[in-house]
Amino acid sequence: MITTTAFFNDTETATGNTFRAGTLDLQIDNSSYYNGQFNPATSWALRDLTVEKFFDFIDLKPGDHGEDTISLHIKDNPAYACVNFRQTENSDHGFSEPEDMMDGQVNQSDGTPTGDLGRRIVIKFWLDDGDNVLEMNEQPFDHLTGTLDSLFTKTAAIADATSQPLEPNRTYHIAKFWCYGSPRVVMIYRQDGLGLTQLIGGNGPDRRPNFICDGSVIDNRGQTDIFKGDISFYAVQARNNPNFICSPSLFPSPTSAPL
Ligand SMILES: [Ca+2]
Ligand SMILES: [Ca+2]
Ligand SMILES: [Ca+2]
Ligand SMILES: [Ca+2]
Structure with a gap:
């Protein structure tokens, strides 16, 4: 007797299988306050960075201060992210008479070989909810806090394999306060849970200042400096990419980049 065996079977053909590359796009916006007022010149809407400047101040006086909150947006895929600060100029840029006299004589020198502004501006960072105001339970970035000239040697992780990746299509805010002088925290506000309501007259630092900046500690040595x-x-x-760690090698300097 011949038996045939037929199992239930089915064939499916999937046509047009596709591998398409996902995207990872980092975009950044910035909202900026200078001496307690919203400063449109160093604020911009979400975009890829080209000529934007977080800082662009050409006539600083002791006691000047500001606050900037940048927001990071990752599109489509979870990502690790790093930030790099690189000093490109630190110069005396000529000498005013009081600056020149800092070393006791008029001789086109203030007694130090380079510019003196970078170590007289102090900056503090924290992970913000978008309103540019330090509120309770917002994490400070102590590893970035210090003078400008110490900051602008650093590479830091915003998220790497030692923490959680940034989630796509979510907004992350990094806030910073800077002071040409000695900053002091005067108030950390209760978390209002709102994020940013509006840039002027909302719940930002023009309404809820955290810091004051004492310029009386500043001498003349930084005058005209850049x-x-x-x-x-x-x-x-x-x-x-389970082992990703931020490092300075991710940011080759423009002059040493391979051709
Ligand atoms: Ca100078
Ligand atoms: Ca001098
Ligand atoms: Ca100098
Ligand atoms: Ca906040």
Whole structure:
């Protein structure tokens, strides 16, 4: 007897299988306050960075202060992200008479070989909810806090394999307060849970200032001086990248980059 065996079977053909590359796009916006007022010149809406400047101040006086909150937006895929600060100029940029006299004689020198502004401006960072105001339970970034000239040697992780990746299509805010002088925290506000309501007259630092800046500690040595630097962000996919750590090598300097 011949038996045939027929199992239930089925064939499916999937046509047009596709591998399409996902995207990872980092975009950044910034809202900025200068001496307690909203400053449109150093604020911009969400975009890829080209010529935008977080800082662009050409006539600083002791006691001047500001606050900036940048927001990071990762599109489509979880990502790790790093930030790099690089000093590009730190010069005396000529000498005013009081500056020149800091070393006791008029001789086109203030007694120090380079610019003196970078170590007279102090900056503090924290992870914000978007309103530019330090509120309770917002985490300070102590590893970035210090003088400008110490900051602009650093590479730091915003998120790497030692923490959680940034989630796509969510907004992360990094706030910073700077002071040409000695900053002092006068108030950390109760968390209002609102994020930013509006740039002027909402719940920002024009309404809820956290810091004061004492310029009386500043001498004449920084007059006319120039400090410049670049701030760069790097984002990379988190998936299949379990050992990613931020490092300065991710940010080759423009002059040493391979051709
Ligand atoms: Ca100078
Ligand atoms: Ca001198
Ligand atoms: Ca100098
Ligand atoms: Ca806040």
